[in-house]
Amino acid sequence: MRRLLLLLYVSLPLLFLSGCGASLAADRHDAERLLLIQTLGLDSGEGLYRMSVSSGLGPEDKPALVMSTGSHSIEGAIADLQNLSPENQLFYAHVQYILLGESAAKEAMNDIIRWVDRSPTLRMDTNMLIVKGTAAEAVVGSSEASTDITQRLESLDRQARSTGWTIQTLRDVATALSQGDGALCMAVQTVPAENAVFTEDMQSDAVVPAGYAVLGPEGLVGFLTPEQSLGAALLTRDTTGLLITVAGNTMELLDGSARIEGQFSADGAPEGVTVSCTLRTGVLETSRERELTPDQLDAALSETVAGWVADALRQAQDAKCDFLGLKNAVLRSAGARERWGGGWNELFSTLPVTISVDGRVDRSYDLEEW
Amino acid sequence: MTDERMTRKQFAAAILVSLLSPLLRLLPQASVSLAGRGAYLSALPAIVPLLVLALILESFRRHMRPGEGMGGLLLRWLGPVAGRLVLAAFAGWFLFYGGFILRSGAERLVSTIYPSSGQDLFVAVTIALCLLVAMGTLTAAARTAVLMRGGLIGALVVVLVFSIPNMDPKELVPVGWSDTVPILLGALPMASVGAVAGCFSFLSGYVRPPDDRRWLLGSMTLLLVLGAVICASVVCVFGPKLTATLTYPFFIMIRSISLLNLVPRIEAVVIAAWVGADFLLCTMLLRCAHEAIRTIFRLPPPDDRRRGALRSGRFLLWGEAAVIFGCSLLFDMPPWQMRLWSNRYIPLCSDIVIFGGFSLLWLVTLPRRKKERRGGL
16 A cells, blocks of 8 residues: 555656646647747847748748748747747747848847847857848748748858858857957848849749858947958968959968967067968969969969958957957967056057968969960 | 665765756856856865865764764754754755755756746655655665766766867966966855765765765765866857856757757756756755754654654654745745845855854864863763
């Protein structure tokens, strides 16, 4: 009898486990009704959030479910989306891409980071992209029966990786912004169907990369041009695979790194920053054969890249936003924190920066032997 | 009592698994918010207060009679009135802290996995299971701890290994001499976590001789190493400032892990596994409180041959479990308030009771110890 009572006592909690009773487990999910949201777009403006979602193509090319609605809060928009699709249970645990429209990136960047932090379903390492324009246009406008925004972004992601670019995650951006500096985030823009495709059965807009968006502590600051973005990519990470076009020659970056150091006067006072880049590239395509000797090509590569790097640095100083991570790079060297004191932020916008690029083109023998 | 005595190895496992609960509640956030990127170095200065506490407890343990725990020793040394008052204070703290552990464990589980559910259900189920185990033998609980230790540390290792791709070791530097004070401050939460082990001295009467201290030292060393590694890894993933502002940085880090791109979203399994640590700590606190209260009323120790019997003072366990449940209801508060209690008030109270309480008792009982050492008693 005692054993029976003990068994009943131990079994009692099982009644409360999810799946044993819908009324007791509000988090119970019916797998057949789950609709996995794969791309989530957010816009904001005039006190409203517009959320646009796409579920991705279903099995047997079932068209994606694409919806968009506005509310006074993000959670309110999520609730409204659920009401728009009562036959499905929208599930956000597997979101692959978060798209932020310009307005949301400008006004609500920090709110969105905090929302994802608190969300029990969304992940901080979800890929994030800033849309030039609105995220709703990208999510809704680029979807049709045979494709949707997720498929387009997956393709863009693959292409970006193969050419040395990286799509930042929300964590990357949040980490950089938390340091009080700026952050870089890949930008995309929609291209109207008539400008992008030439088959009549494709009606939706294309989504193409648009360089980097610059985020400051308060939100979106601006966008870098593709060339400035190349300069920024070289400065912010050791990278390979980027495509660089110099004097009609298209090259693949085989190896690239940047060293950033503080300069000090004889009495130890900070004077400026030195940026030294080392590049090794390989020619992939040449259209002006034999115009440049290998030495001239090396010099042209160094000069062109130095210009891009200088442009990116100027943009950072003009915006007073250290999105290139100069501060971290300089202050990491031994004793630098003590020498700079707390004056980095005041000095940053007027800091003299010396740039040197050592570019070398490998596999250029074919230019001589053409 | 000899029927349910644990080996030193099992006792050390029970302590380690129990401390994994406050370890991930406080770390890395509390240490990183004080020490910044050098939080992983805070494990070193944390050794000092923990070593002092260990020496104090060891000096008490040397005077315990066979089968006697901290409760019996204090009652014998401080006399019936002062001894009972001190034991009542300790018992009160154990029950209050048990209530907090229950609620914070439920809050972590609910807020990270079951956001639409209530916490009371989880609290009720956990305290029911704690009561069931506390009614039985401590050996059974300690054997469970040995099994859980492998599982939980294995889960930690898997999480840390699979987080490596997301880590940037540059976040750990620079750390200079100017970080000395923040790093020392960052040691406070780590020491606070380790000090919870002091509660377990009330159960030392249930540990079999010989007095091999290697397991206990090993457990505490492993705890500090884990604390340092957790701080370092989370800082490498999120950077020091974001780590200090995130709600549960370690569990948010787990959310991003995918096992070889085959099994994503493993955080539910890891967070659910951590309920085991909460459960064990709560069970041990329930037994610690029971030991103190049993000693106050001079009741015999529980006898494992009569699990359901209410004699031998076992009926008190029901009341103590009810008090823990009642205390957990006091912590039914908004998340921001819970975080304040979790990171500030509870560690502070714990430090006062454990470090302050035992240090004071050590001073007060100094003449008595000298007398016993001279062979007077």
